[in-house]
Amino acid sequence: MSKSSRPISLIPKEYVSVTDLTPITALGAQTARQETFGALTITENADLGIASLALRKGQEAPTVFGLTLPDVGKISGTDGTSAFWTSAGQWMIMGAGQGTSDFAKTVKDEAPACSVTEQTDGFAAFELTSDAETLERLMTKLVNLPASAFSAGCAARTGLEHMTVFLVRPSETTLTVIGMRTFADALWHALSTAAKRLET
Structure with missing residues (x-):
């Protein structure tokens, strides 16, 4: 092939290789954010795996990771895994330290007859730790719930400013x-x- 007949690449060199991609958290950093305000600490939980689980018609609720799936407004949990109710016949399943794994597949293996959807990349989770009084004072300023x-x-499930x-x-x-x-x-x-x- 002559020099004049070589194909011309329309992609700039700096965009050709994607081997140097670096994962980032929901807040756009390489490490999770954490900040303390007096007795309260807020931590971005970038390692949380989340999958939704829904029953199919006529199906009984399965036991997932040894969990009895909770009733309306409740959560249940064992070491590293928990579930909370989201709608009739539907739950969110959470796995600590499963943020980079195929968590939905792990859940599907536990409940093969159910409909399971990966949710990890769709959500951001922030953990608030403090004494009960401080947590409740904070949240009653932010949400319209007792x-x-x-x-x-x-x-x-509730509204917080313009967000659900x-x-x-x-x-x-x-x-x-x-x-x-x-x-x-x-958020x-x-x-x-x-x-x-x-604090003021």
Whole structure:
């Protein structure tokens, strides 16, 4: 092939190789963000795997990872795995440390007759840790729910500013706020701004 007949590449050299891609968190960094406001700490949980599970017509709720899938407004959990109710016959399953794995496949293996969909990349999760009073003071400033709706062992879906979020309360001292990944920055801003105001 002569020099004049060589094909011309329309792709700039800097875009040809994709071997140097670096994963980032929902907040756009290589490491998860964490910030402390007095007695309250907010941590981005970039390692959480999430999958939705839905029953098919006439199907009984299965046991997943040894969990009895919870009733309306409740959560259940074992070591590293938990579930919370989202709608009739539907749950979110969460796996600690499963953020980069094919978590949906793992869940599907547990419940092969159910409809399972990967949700990890669609959501951002922020863990709030503090004493129960501080957590409840913070959230009552942000959501229009009584504290009993997100007490220990409960989960709720609600609005927070312009966003829809899940509030998941596995214990008295921990509350996980889960929102759409596209709103991760706005959700962090809302949580951190309210947390700063608690200190004043």
